[in-house]
Amino acid sequence: MVERAGSDPTTRGVRVGNFSGFYGDRLDSIDELLTAGVDYLTGDYLAELTMLILRKNQKAGRPGYAAGFLGQLRPVLARIAASKTKVVCNAGGLDPLGCAEAVRELCREQGLSLNVTAISGDDVLPQLSALQPELLRNLDTGEALVVAPERVLTTNAYLGAWPIVEALERGADIVICPRVTDASLVIGPAAFHFGWKATDFDRLAGALWAGHAIECGGQVTGGNYSFFSEHEPLGIPPMPIAEIFDDGSAVLTKSVADQGCLTVDTVKAQLLYEVGGPLYHNPDVVGDLRTVQVSDAGDGAVRISRAVGYAPTSTAKLSICYDSGYRNSFTIGLTGSHIPEKIAWLRHQVDQVLTGADRFDGYRWTVIGPADSGGSLAEATAWVVITARSPDADAVGRRAFSGAITQLGISSIPGCYFVGSPSSEKSTAVQWPCLIEKSRVVARVHPQDAEPFDVAWPELAYELTVEDPPDDPPPAFEDELVQVELGRYFGTRSGDKAGLANVGVWARDPESYAWIRSYLTPSRFKQLVAEAAALPVQRYELPGILGLNFVVNGFLEDGTASSIAIDTQAKGLGEYLGSRVIELPAHLASRGDI
Structure with a gap:
């Protein structure tokens, strides 16, 4: 066991800085956060699409983990060791053990002694044949999963925070996770730091919202912000830091004080990002977004407080990705007058040359522009993006699709030009969200110098009883x-x-x-x-x-x-x-x- 940071964990917050919001985020973010000073560095790499990319990498003989993490880590690893900052990330992807070993090799190269621990157990693909289709109903449509096993590419359950806590309890300096919920990367360090129990639902819910706020990096410090024009040019928004306290409240700040923008509004925007109903289901706690309060904490900081949490359910989210065919796109430029007529003529021509159109299961024309037909050349230009999808690769391949359209080049509308060269088809996949009983999912911790061990789900009364707030009558607005x-x-x-x-x-x-x-x-x-x-x-x-x-x-x-x-x-x-x-x-x- 290791000693938790902070001499008085009831008053001192734990500072968690997120350095990655997606696979491809800024390379200098870890250095920026270390300069600002944090106790934990967290990194989120695994969008649902990323899991498909990693599976393709594996099939091509490349790593099934986020190899870019090593590039981010290499120049700052010595600083991490010197500052005793811990790292928790999900760069493990489909191969957390391989990622952990690559990090250990990096430590050896630099002569650093850091405890690198991996977590596994999210991959339930071996169980898929034993799970009945009706047990894997789509969360959004209610349909039962009917797909040939050989078409399934990934089957990953969302693990929670307690395996991370166990890894930290045993002295891990760097924790490499597979598919865990994004917020678990933050809940785990907070629960470890303060010694929270699995039944501390309000505290866990507070860390859940803090984690959700910072998981996308710069999106909470000015990126993707609809009121950006109210501020001076924001430049490149810095990385967010959440200082979480023992009661579950958190104060958010920026890694660079005079860059970006962190306000009540930027935090609200991020809390609303990629959520469904008011109850936000995490495998360790269910947070109620109706209760959360966001307030100005002064000096460019924002407080998240009053979180209410409930016991989680007996199920975990399961994300299944299976092969569904191929798609291709081709873009054509349209300029000047008579845009509708040009599109009509062009469509008539394209319909004649696409001989595989009867094999399409998706086909769309999207017209972008023009901004101003009477303006500059750029403003008077429109692009039409033609996209097709088919289970048959040949139907949307270069010869039958993009190449076929290309042959119209000098026999088509006036001013016709192509944006880019004809391309080959790219594979597609269906994302199938469903649920799986937690009893079928076993998380395993792989310490650096000890035998791996399983981490059981907490024994809880899995009953979700929530009272809806009173429904206030709509106000009357009678003015103009x-x-x-x-x-x-x-x-x-x-x-x-x-x-x-x-x-x-x-x-x-x-x-x-x-x-x-x-x-x-x-x-x-x-x-x-x-x-x-x-x-x-x-x-x-x-x-x-x-x-x-x-x-x-x-x-x-x-x-x-x-x-x-x-x-x-x-x-x-x-x-x-x-x-x-x-x-x-x-x-x-x-x-x-x-």
């Missing part, structure tokens, strides 16, 4: 209405989860929240976002952060790895909603751009 863009007065943030898109909307004062709550119903959302008109839309109210969350089922079809949408992760959907014109009561609009 004025037309404004929604995003001038309300923040937005959107993202993806498998085939779902979520759009969070938040207000900046209680009266504006009362109005947007009464105005922006699911049916109104469908009116403003035409692409969602025929899809199921659920709305969830989050009064603690003055927010609403809209979940659009099927917006991304079967997920980003197979979608033929132009924005396969729905990143721009929130900004699109913010640009829609609404009718706002004049007394709210008179406050200016709040």
Whole structure:
């Protein structure tokens, strides 16, 4: 056992800095956080799409872990050792033991003595044939999984924080995780530091929200922020730090004080990112987003407090990814006048040369622009992106798809040009979110110089009983209405989860929240976002952060790895909603751009 940091853990917070929000994040972020001073460095690499990429790497003889982590670690490893800062990350991907051994080799090269521990147990692919299709129902659609076993690429359960706690208890300096929930990377260090129990649900929920706030790195310090224009140029937002306290509250700061932007609004935006209903299910705790309070803590810091947590369920999320075919895209430039007529002629021609179109199971034309047909050359230009998907590689391959379109080059619309060269097909995969009983998932800790051991799930009463808050009647607004863009007065943030898109909307004062709550119903959302008109839309109210969350089922079809949408992760959907014109009561609009 090792001694927990801090002489008085009841008053001193534990500082956790996140250096990676995705596989490909900034290379200098660890150095930046070490300079700021943290107790733990966490790194999140594993978007759902990343697991598919890592499986492709394995099939090609490359590492099944986030090899880029080693490049981030190499120049700062000596600083990490000297400062006794611990590292917890999920760079292990599909091969956490291989990643841990690569880190150990890096330590040996630099003459450093660091305890590198790996965690495994998320991969349940060997069990797949024993699991009945009806037990693996899609969380979003309710469909039973019916797929040939040989088509399945990855089957990973989301582990929780307690294996991380066990690794730290046994002296780990660097913990290499596989698929764990993003927030577990933060919950684990906090639970270890303060000695929390598995039944400290409110504390665990507080760390859950702190982890969710910082897991995407710069997205909470100014990146992807809808009110960015209210500030001076933000440059490259720095990395976030969460100082978590024993009661579960946290204070967020930036690694570089005079860069980026960390405000109540940037934190609310991130809390709304990629969530569903108000109950946020983690394998160790269920957090209730309706209770969370976000407040200004002064000096560029923001406090998250009043979290309420509940006992988790007896299941863990299971993400299955299976092969679904191939897709390809080709982009053509359109310039000047008669854009609709050019598109019509072009489409007639393309339909004639695509001889494999009868084998498509997805086909879409997306027109981007023009911004101004009477403006500059760039402003008067539009691009049409033609995307097709098929279970047959030949149908969307270079010869039958992109090459076939290319042959129209000098026999087509006036001013025709191609954006890039014809490309070959790329494989696609379906992302299938479902649940698995925790009893089927066994986490294992692999210490550096000891035998591996299993970590059992905590023995808890898995009953989720939640009381809904009272439903306040909608307020009456009787003054004149004025037309404004929604995003001038309300923040937005959107993202993806498998085939779902979520759009969070938040207000900046209680009266504006009362109005947007009464105005922006699911049916109104469908009116403003035409692409969602025929899809199921659920709305969830989050009064603690003055927010609403809209979940659009099927917006991304079967997920980003197979979608033929132009924005396969729905990143721009929130900004699109913010640009829609609404009718706002004049007394709210008179406050200016709040």
